[in-house]
Amino acid sequence: MYPSNVRDPKMVRITTEKLASAFIEENVAYLRKEIGNEKVLLALSGGVDSSVVAALLIKAIGKQLTCIHVNHGLMRKGESEQVIDVFQRQLGANLIYVDATDRFLDKLAGVADPEKKRKIIGAEFIRVFDEEASKLSGIKYLGQGTIYPDILESDDGIKSHHNVGGLPEDVKFELVEPVKLLFKDEVRVVGKALGLPDEMVYRQPFPGPGLGVRCVGAITRDRLNALREADAILREEFANAGLDKKVWQYFVIVPDFKTTGISNGKRTFDWPAVIRAVNTKDAMSATVEELDWEFMKKVTFRITHEVPGINRVLYDLTPKPNATIEWE
Numbered sequence: 001m002y003p004s005n006v007r008d009p010k011m012v013r014i015t016t017e018k019l020a021s022a023f024i025e026e027n028v029a030y031l032r033k034e035i036g037n038e039k040v041l042l043a044l045s046g047g048v049d050s051s052v053v054a055a056l057l058i059k060a061i062g063k064q065l066t067c068i069h070v071n072h073g074l075m076r077k078g079e080s081e082q083v084i085d086v087f088q089r090q091l092g093a094n095l096i097y098v099d100a101t102d103r104f105l106d107k108l109a110g111v112a113d114p115e116k117k118r119k120i121i122g123a124e125f126i127r128v129f130d131e132e133a134s135k136l137s138g139i140k141y142l143g144q145g146t147i148y149p150d151i152l153e154s155d156d157g158i159k160s161h162h163n164v165g166g167l168p169e170d171v172k173f174e175l176v177e178p179v180k181l182l183f184k185d186e187v188r189v190v191g192k193a194l195g196l197p198d199e200m201v202y203r204q205p206f207p208g209p210g211l212g213v214r215c216v217g218a219i220t221r222d223r224l225n226a227l228r229e230a231d232a233i234l235r236e237e238f239a240n241a242g243l244d245k246k247v248w249q250y251f252v253i254v255p256d257f258k259t260t261g262i263s264n265g266k267r268t269f270d271w272p273a274v275i276r277a278v279n280t281k282d283a284m285s286a287t288v289e290e291l292d293w294e295f296m297k298k299v300t301f302r303i304t305h306e307v308p309g310i311n312r313v314l315y316d317l318t319p320k321p322n323a324t325i326e327w328e
């Protein structure tokens, strides 16, 4: 399904509700025709891309769709709970929740290479779906929220996103990727036209491998927890300052090294928390947000005083290029 991986240069950029409605109409018809009476399983991370694919598929095939939310243990604080709440309560989706935290973290233990980490996460994702599918029986298709930058960067060998490069050879599902030729801004316009809530459509993007690519190097549970807590503080302060509506993506990275510090008159040897806040239209290039100094001081104070294991806060000043948005 959706055989072409190349966007026609003449394809009009979807910027209006009218263009989005035309896209939806065309794709709903195509999905109905191609899927027929078969069942589809969807990886529902709660991000914009998979949410839009879910809404499109619900519109096209209704209860033939089963959504699965896998908590890989690399979600942001409170996120899985929110996904369950929004999708079951607001959208009435047929949703299965799987807590696979231990499975993922055990497989990732000691693995420092970013591409290997991505591949492990991608392969484990598919395995979890496979198990759920065999419990459900009769699933033919796997829905995915792949978007165009994922394909371009995967072709360039820049990185293998879990939804493009990490599939094991023996996967028995056929892929359904209705937004794979769209850029992020177009996916949002389509989501809005589909009637998804603003909180979902304008949510900041979050990578499939989650905090896994922000807990740099080999992931440990204590460093991952420190990252999750520091990230929650940053998100809270962004929301308090109204920056959550202004900045495309803002998050914390915790690298795998320690430096000395001092707390309550005692020497500490802890990790730094790196803040990244960037603006972009399509994630192909990005500029750095010029954050207010008082705001930075507040965030620094909170993170260094509230998060065990963190004794410094740094700000990443690098645009894309030369840096990518994520650190891995």
Ligand code: XMP
Binding pocket: 118, 160, 161, 162, 163, 205, 206, 207, 208, 209, 249, 283, 320, 323, 324, 325, 326, 327, 328
């Ligand atoms: P980079 O780091 O390549 O990120 O500048 C561009 C955008 O893509 C997101 N990203 C990912 N999304 N799986 C995803 O689904 C991934 O492995 C992945 N890596 C990066 C990143 O957050 C940014 O929005």
